[in-house]
Amino acid sequence: MNCHRVQSLLSAYLDQELSPEEWRLIRTHIYHCPACAKNYEDLSSIKNHLGNLEPPTPQVDLVGQFLFHHFHGDSSFPTNSLVWGKRLAFSAACVFLFLLTAFYLFPVEQGYPMVASQEASPFSINPSTSYQLVSEHTGNANLFLEEDEDKEGKMEEWEYYFLPDAERPLSGFPVSR
Amino acid sequence: MLHTEILSLVRPAPDTLEEFEKLVKTYEKSFYHFAYRLTGNHDDAQDLTQEGLLKAYRAFHRFKTGTAFDRWVYQIIYRLFIDQYRKKRRRPFVASLDESPPHLDQEKTKEVPDFSKLPEDFALRQELGETIQKALLRLPEEFRAAVILCDVQGFSYEEISNILQCSLGTVRSRIHRGRRQLREYLQPYLSVERRKN
Numbered sequence: 001m002n003c004h005r006v007q008s009l010l011s012a013y014l015d016q017e018l019s020p021e022e023w024r025l026i027r028t029h030i031y032h033c034p035a036c037a038k039n040y041e042d043l044s045s046i047k048n049h050l051g052n053l054e055p056p057t058p059q060v061d062l063v064g065q066f067l068f069h070h071f072h073g074d075s076s077f078p079t080n081s082l083v084w085g086k087r088l089a090f091s092a093a094c095v096f097l098f099l100l101t102a103f104y105l106f107p108v109e110q111g112y113p114m115v116a117s118q119e120a121s122p123f124s125i126n127p128s129t130s131y132q133l134v135s136e137h138t139g140n141a142n143l144f145l146e147e148d149e150d151k152e153g154k155m156e157e158w159e160y161y162f163l164p165d166a167e168r169p170l171s172g173f174p175v176s177r
Numbered sequence: 178m179l180h181t182e183i184l185s186l187v188r189p190a191p192d193t194l195e196e197f198e199k200l201v202k203t204y205e206k207s208f209y210h211f212a213y214r215l216t217g218n219h220d221d222a223q224d225l226t227q228e229g230l231l232k233a234y235r236a237f238h239r240f241k242t243g244t245a246f247d248r249w250v251y252q253i254i255y256r257l258f259i260d261q262y263r264k265k266r267r268r269p270f271v272a273s274l275d276e277s278p279p280h281l282d283q284e285k286t287k288e289v290p291d292f293s294k295l296p297e298d299f300a301l302r303q304e305l306g307e308t309i310q311k312a313l314l315r316l317p318e319e320f321r322a323a324v325i326l327c328d329v330q331g332f333s334y335e336e337i338s339n340i341l342q343c344s345l346g347t348v349r350s351r352i353h354r355g356r357r358q359l360r361e362y363l364q365p366y367l368s369v370e371r372r373k374n
């Protein structure tokens with residue numbers, strides 16, 4: 001066996017992955033050939049160093065984290081490249097929630113009766129519409145009238161027409177007793 | 178109600194999970210060591226191990242009892258590494274083999290520590306560990322994996338051929354070429370050792 005052939009088999013020789021016949025041939029060659037012996041020493045030293053490497057300690061509880069992610073239905077673990085995508089998704093969700101809340105707290109399409117009747121000009125009132133709107137709040141309207149009665153005594157029906165606009169009962173109120 | 182149902186769909190059968198957990202606990206340090214030597218840093222090793230375990234769990238029903246669980250997971254971790262981490266290249270895992278390793282150039286000029294006095298000096302041993310890891314990262318991924326599985330994890334060529342899904346001849350060649358490249362990178366250290374012996 002020549003040096004070239006021997007050197008190509010040195011690793012397998014070192015790992016005892018050769019046939020007994022090959023193994024014997026190489027052992028004999030190394031014994032007589034300093035160049036191949038030196039190569040063998042180097043490879044053997046590398047193998048030893050690799051085998052003596054200190055096992056690194058995981059910086060997290062691998063099994064615990066696996067279970068945590070699994071139980072929370074995460075499809076993948078947060079790798080660094082995913083972190084920004086997740087942050088973006090979270091921000092988008094926050095904005096959506098904000099808009100949704102704002103929509104429900106301050107609806108724009110359907111006005112409440114109070115708003116509608118206050119905005120209505122007393123001169124352009126459709127009596128039936130106004131009455132219909134305010135009648136939903138008859139309870140409140142009665143309270144308002146009773147308070148007035150307690151403080152100032154009962155007003156004559158005609159007096160209502162001379163009240164400033166702000167104090168004039170809303171049109172459509174069932175003012176009559 | 179709906180939430181509970183979704184959770185119960187995600188939640189694995191307790192006995193399956195228990196069995197999986199038991200197996201993982203036996204090998205987790207070795208898996209992590211493998212991932213760490215492949216990637217060279219804790220963050221990537223952690224991601225790689227976790228993703229490997231998740232993938233393994235999802236396919237656990239296909240795992241045949243009686244076959245080697247650890248080799249099966251090593252194979253998953255290796256495939257993940259090749260498919261994902263190589264493409265990502267957050268850090269250059271492999272340097273060009275033509276260029277001279279910079280850290281070793283510097284080390285040629287300075288005093289090379291005598292590592293043959295292992296393992297008394299912890300700091301010295303740690304420095305050697307870092308140097309070897311740097312050298313490992315300079316190997317092509319396939320060579321690196323084969324060398325790690327053989328020399329760090331202690332697998333036979335046949336076991337490695339199962340893990341890497343390649344022929345025995347390919348395993349033999351990858352290990353040998355990997356070691357020869359390491360010898361080139363670590364030459365200054367080996368020379369010191371030779372002088373000592």
Ligand SMILES: [Zn+2]
Binds near residue numbers: 003006
């Ligand atoms: Zn020779």
